[in-house]
Amino acid sequence: MGCMSGTSLDGVDAALVETDGDVIAGFGPTVFHPYSDAQRQTLRGALGKWQDAPEVPAAAEIVEAVHLQAITSLLQNDPRPVLVGFHGQTFAHDPQGKGTHQAGDGQTLAQSLGLVVVWDFRSADVKLGGEGAPLAPFFHHACARFIEADAPMVFLNLGGVGNVTWVDPSRPTPEAPDACLAFDTGPANAPLDDLMQERLSRSRDEGGALALSGTPDEAVVDRFLSHRYFHRMPPKSLDRNDFPDLPAMVKDLSDADALRTLTACAAAAVARGMEHCPTPPTRVLVTGGGRHNAALMDEIQTRLSVPVEDIDSTGLNGDMLEAQAFAYLAVRVARGLTTSAPTTTGVAAAVGGGNIATPKKD
Template identity: 60%
Template sequence: MQPIRALGTMSGTSLDGVDAAELVTDGEMIHGFGRSAFRAYTEAERATLRAALGRWPGEEGVAEAVEIVQDAHADLLVGFPDAEVIGFHGQTLAHDPENRRTHQAGDGAALAARLDKPVVWDFRTADVALGGEGAPLAPIYHLACARWIGADTPLAFLNLGGVGNLTWVDPSAADPEAALLAFDTGPANAPINDLAQDWMGEPFDRDGWLAREGEACPELVEAVLRHPYFLRIPPKSLDRDAFREAGARIDTLPPSHAAATWVAVIAASVAQGIGHCPTPPSRVLITGGGRHNPAIMAALAKDLACPVEPVEAVGLDGDMLEAQAFAFMAVRVARGLPTSFPTTTGVAASVGGGTISDPTGTLAARAGGAGHHVRRR
């Protein structure tokens, strides 16, 4: 297959906005990077999305959330006329893999019709239906990134969005299943963002100011780390608010101390997670919004036994890596390649998720004739 220009999107559980990034790829290798852009959610939009968290299709507030997600993506994606396919993640409102269900708000078929472009979407449902966690999905792209930077020893990518997720990568392994282990480590930006919103009217703790003003409470850090989630063997995944009850006492602290305590929880849970890796990573490359928080980065550097660096240190874009991942996976879905594996989501066998909505009828030809995977909706 010849590489094509794919456009990926990500609207994460931190609820800051929509990322969009182009990637030139054949679904197996990175051949080049294109343009990227960000569309922030307004305060009112964030409030509507936050109110819909934990809800399922048909429940109160979900239709309003879907409308915001659709409009925000359409506003942003119309500015990428050269994209040949779009990977549309939608907005995760609820995630319950134990009961084989997950909810990413957004209708890829409607977006495809609106933009008149092929859209690959609903990436998680097939994995969850087959007993997988449905997350994280970016690991197969992390493997491509590790090879693109020329890594020759095992390393880890740590994405700090609403929750933290870690991918251990061995770039020397030929089989993706042997090359990858992935799982959610614990809370990340979500509880700190909620604190910042509630106490300062800000969507996040800019420059870690709030956390750096406070002191962590070790007893409450330990209390959160006693959560049953940390006893589970990966692969495993989390809902955004999985630690709301366990962390309720943290949120009764003065805001700066609460933020500092959540930072300590983030670092301690990542350090504990790295203990699950088949071999210690040679370095941890940080992506996602959390790498902009100096308090989080300092805590990780203190708690981890290997170098901790933002992915920019190796020439990658940490703000757009997740969006690029869904561009990469859109091409994999179009080619009929798997997007998740037993070692990344716990699914019984490698599976390719995703629905293809193609009003143009051109994606099959672009993807090398994988027409039987295309659903026109």
């Protein structure tokens, strides 16, 4: 079982995957457990905070409690899992500085569940000079083989932050030369959700409806693309708060125009990222909550020259792919296999991350 709580702070995804950490044999049931408004507010208060910040303990307790609820709910439907991949909640990410901070204790979860829990997936990569993100690329390579793709393609995840994985499914393993290239593209849902919360006290622009009625300010998009991040070569990664000036750039625009402009910024970041692909992809499969935003999908397709598809069209589950990825990675950790490589996180050599927590007997 894999669990994921993303930077959008909507809730916890949990999903079952049958795999040996190499080949995906099949997918099982999934569940989504939302955070309450009060819980989300506490989690927001911990964003950008490190382990010693006073806001973190209460937020970490929420992360553990809601994960426990989601996992328990899924176990009622299917009690077979022998291993749990627990990503935790990212509150801060500064791989070139303080490191990376995912709240939630795997040992606490293992003790409550009576199951082996693999957690803290990112720290080992960061300690060895990697970005610690994104970590789904090895799973994406397996997914490409699962759907029997026969040409290079891109997985585009639109969460709070956007990230891409270019994969060549003809390569035998994800760490093989020229098998994968992965990196964060730029902000995605996070600035849209933040603006909706700040201006309209709503958690998101449902379906992109308000953004669809707006007009993007391309001058703002051009200023956004001048950010130093877009001049860095991949692999590279972002924290949710790495573009703090973005809200001020749209403060004088109407709600609809501001949302459409932020949407255009996210799409333009994706288009800029595509320039780094080793060879042009034949298709772009979009996963994550952003694919439900019609304005964002429209902006991305407008700015790309290849087909942009909702990943659900392939039979994969775009809402659960991140959770499924950490189920897959948990098995790789348990088997001593690698979970990241120079072309996915910039780490010096292929490395296996993650800690294994085993329930302690009384």
